[in-house]
Amino acid sequence: MKxxxxxxxxxxxxxxCDQTKNKDxxxxxxxxxxxxDEKMDDxxxxxxxxxxxxxxxxxxxxxxxxxxxxxxxxxxxxxNFRVEPTAKQSGWIRIRFIVNCEGxxxxxxxxxxxxxxxxTMFSSSITEQLFNLTKEIEIWxxxxxxEKGVDYYFYLTFxxxxxxxxxxxx
Amino acid sequence: xxxxxxxxxETRSMTKNLVSxxxxxxxxxxxxxxLLLALFSLxxxxxxxxxxFKSQGNLKKAEACEKCYELKGLYQFxxxxxxxxxxxxxxxxTFAYAYRAKSVAYLKSGDxxxxxxxxxxxxxxxxxxxxGYRGWCRxxxxxxxxxxxxxxxxxxxxxxxxxxxxxxxxxxxxxxxxICYSQIGQIEKGIEIIEKQIREQKHFAGLYDYLHxxxxxxxxxxxxxxxxxLKQQEEEYDMSESAYYQSLALLExxxxxxxxxxxxxxxxxxxxxxxxxxxxxxxxxxxxxKDIDELIGKLQIVNGPSTSSGTKIEDGx
Numbered sequence: 001m002k003x004x005x006x007x008x009x010x011x012x013x014x015x016x017c018d019q020t021k022n023k024d025x026x027x028x029x030x031x032x033x034x035x036x037d038e039k040m041d042d043x044x045x046x047x048x049x050x051x052x053x054x055x056x057x058x059x060x061x062x063x064x065x066x067x068x069x070x071x072x073x074x075x076x077x078x079x080n081f082r083v084e085p086t087a088k089q090s091g092w093i094r095i096r097f098i099v100n101c102e103g104x105x106x107x108x109x110x111x112x113x114x115x116x117x118x119x120t121m122f123s124s125s126i127t128e129q130l131f132n133l134t135k136e137i138e139i140w141x142x143x144x145x146x147e148k149g150v151d152y153y154f155y156l157t158f159x160x161x162x163x164x165x166x167x168x169x170x
Numbered sequence: 171x172x173x174x175x176x177x178x179x180e181t182r183s184m185t186k187n188l189v190s191x192x193x194x195x196x197x198x199x200x201x202x203x204x205l206l207l208a209l210f211s212l213x214x215x216x217x218x219x220x221x222x223f224k225s226q227g228n229l230k231k232a233e234a235c236e237k238c239y240e241l242k243g244l245y246q247f248x249x250x251x252x253x254x255x256x257x258x259x260x261x262x263x264t265f266a267y268a269y270r271a272k273s274v275a276y277l278k279s280g281d282x283x284x285x286x287x288x289x290x291x292x293x294x295x296x297x298x299x300x301x302g303y304r305g306w307c308r309x310x311x312x313x314x315x316x317x318x319x320x321x322x323x324x325x326x327x328x329x330x331x332x333x334x335x336x337x338x339x340x341x342x343x344x345x346x347x348x349i350c351y352s353q354i355g356q357i358e359k360g361i362e363i364i365e366k367q368i369r370e371q372k373h374f375a376g377l378y379d380y381l382h383x384x385x386x387x388x389x390x391x392x393x394x395x396x397x398x399x400l401k402q403q404e405e406e407y408d409m410s411e412s413a414y415y416q417s418l419a420l421l422e423x424x425x426x427x428x429x430x431x432x433x434x435x436x437x438x439x440x441x442x443x444x445x446x447x448x449x450x451x452x453x454x455x456x457x458x459x460k461d462i463d464e465l466i467g468k469l470q471i472v473n474g475p476s477t478s479s480g481t482k483i484e485d486g487x
Contacts, residue, residue: 027249032279056247056278063449069458092312094280117286155280159313167313170280170451 032056032153034098034107045106047098047151054098055145055152057170064154064170065141067103073137073156077165080133087123087163090115093130094157099140101149108135122160130158217241218267234262238271247275266296270303277307278450293321301325302343306336310451315350322347338448341376342367349454352386361386377407378446378453384415385455393419410439411446414457417465421472430469437462 028035029052047054057064066073091114097105110131114120121127134156143150157169220235237258244251252275258268273288289307292300305321308314322343325333333343344367352360364383367373380403387396396419403412417432436457439445446456 027252029249030245030247031252031275032247032281058278058449061449063447064451069460070452071458071460092282094282096280111281111283113283113286117282119283153279157280157282157312169311169313 030056032096034096034109034153036107041107045098045104046100048101048149049151053151055150057099057143057152057154059152060143060145060150062143065143067139067141070168074168076137077130077133077158077168081129081165083164084123084125085163087125089120089122089126089163090161091120091122092117092157092159093122093127094155095131095134096153096155097134098151099143099154100151101142103139103142105135105137105140105154123163126160126163230262231265234258234265234268237261238268241271246271247279251275264295266292266294266300269295270300277311280311282312298325298328301328302333303337306338306341306343306346309346309350310336310338310448313353315354318350319347322350340378342373342379345376345379345382349382352382352389353454357386357390361390375402375406378403378411378455380406381409381411381415381446382455384412384419388415388418388422391422393422397423408439409444409446410436410462411455411457413439414462414465415455417469421465421469426469426473430473433462433465433469437466 033054035051064070091112093113094111095108096111097108099105108131110127112120112122112127140154143152155170158165159167159169217238218235220232220239223229223232223235235258237254240254241251244254252272255268255272258265269288269292273285273292276282276285276288285307289300289304293304301321302325305318305325308321309318322333325343335342336346345364348360348363348367350360351357351363361383364379364386368375368379368383380399384396384399384403387393387399396415400412400416400419413432413436417429417436420426420429420432440457440459440462446453
């Protein structure tokens with residue numbers, strides 16, 4: 001467990017913020033795409049289709065859907081997120097990832113902003129928890145397009161107030 | 171791939187014109203919304219009027235604007251789409267529309283940092299045209315209630331109250347502002363704003379206006395008013411949520427038999443998929459299966475085990 005936490009901490013230190021953000025003149029296929037990075041991504045996580053076929057969650061016109069509906073997700077974080085009395089930051093933390101056609105998630109990336117939407121770094125006691133908890137969710141909704149399972153981008157945005165989760169979006 | 175580019179000024183004027191037309195022909199509000207939403211989704215509607223810039227002698231802006239004709243058929247997330255907008259901004263770095271169009275993919279992918287940078291630029295160069303959109307997005311995508319209120323109120327000052335509708339066309343921005351106030355603990359103020367907007371002669375009800383109002387009445391223990399609002403809601407758009415809040419209000423008023431019936435209607439409508447829906451996020455006052463089951467469970471306890479067998483329950487027990 002300690003080794004796992006240490007590796008996650010190192011990972012967070014390394015990435016600091018979202019690696020998908022590119023300079024305007026250096027776009028990927030789509031805004032927000034997350035290329036595989038062998039240094040940080042799980043080799044076991046596979047796409048069902050090609051990289052060029054990864055969609056956005058809303059492309060399937062079902063909106064943001066969750067296993068057991070959204071209250072299930074809220075309960076999960078409410079039950080497992082431990083408020084750190086010394087970490088009183090506010091703002092937004094987004095964890096974006098890909099869900100494959102089997103409902104498994106991978107390539108998680110984090111983005112952090114203060115209350116003015118300026119890039120910032122939250123206390124690692126907050127980010128590590130949110131990152132780890134999000135990765136612990138084993139299954140996400142399987143979405144289809146034209147009756148075929150798709151890979152899609154999804155994200156969780158945590159609205160933080162004084163170190164506590166105030167809301168989870170979308 | 172569906173392109174859903176946004177616009178502002180045209181939206182406002184189109185909305186006003188359509189409202190005026192449909193008022194004259196007494197069209198049903200739900201149909202009006204369907205038509206409005208369909209129109210808002212048309213890619214061509216996003217393009218500003220380049221001729222207007224020319225007629226104003228603003229040739230650089232006109233050129234940047236015409237560059238955006240090349241966006242037709244491109245997906246707003248794509249590098250081609252973004253690159254064309256970059257080129258438009260190279261022609262005229264004050265072309266607010268291009269910043270806004272660029273921002274949409276960042277908004278929808280949850281990149282609040284880049285989205286805000288771009289929308290700040292858009293607002294800087296066209297506050298009247300962009301503040302309402304930025305405010306709406308702050309509410310819809312990030313639950314930045316204070317930021318949304320600030321933007322909508324600033325717009326209100328700039329355009330003398332004619333603030334218009336959300337980017338989706340479903341909410342007058344005053345309704346959105348009222349919801350925002352209610353979500354930061356100022357429920358009475360939120361109710362007051364929504365009530366005032368609904369009383370406006372030219373207001374046409376949004377899909378969920380009365381539902382939000384009813385939910386806020388319930389939060390402030392005004393159950394009879396909630397029932398009145400829900401009657402109006404049923405005329406606009408009947409869904410699981412309206413039946414659920416109807417049941418809640420009736421339960422609080424001691425009308426248990428009716429509460430039971432409405433809870434079951436809520437359950438049925440939920441299963442039929444008649445629910446509040448947003449293509450990107452979950453709106454406030456949306457309910458879930460868990461909420462309905464808890465309400466039904468509570469009614470079974472309140473009314474006793476005979477409830478589920480269909481035995482008549484006397485009101486006021």
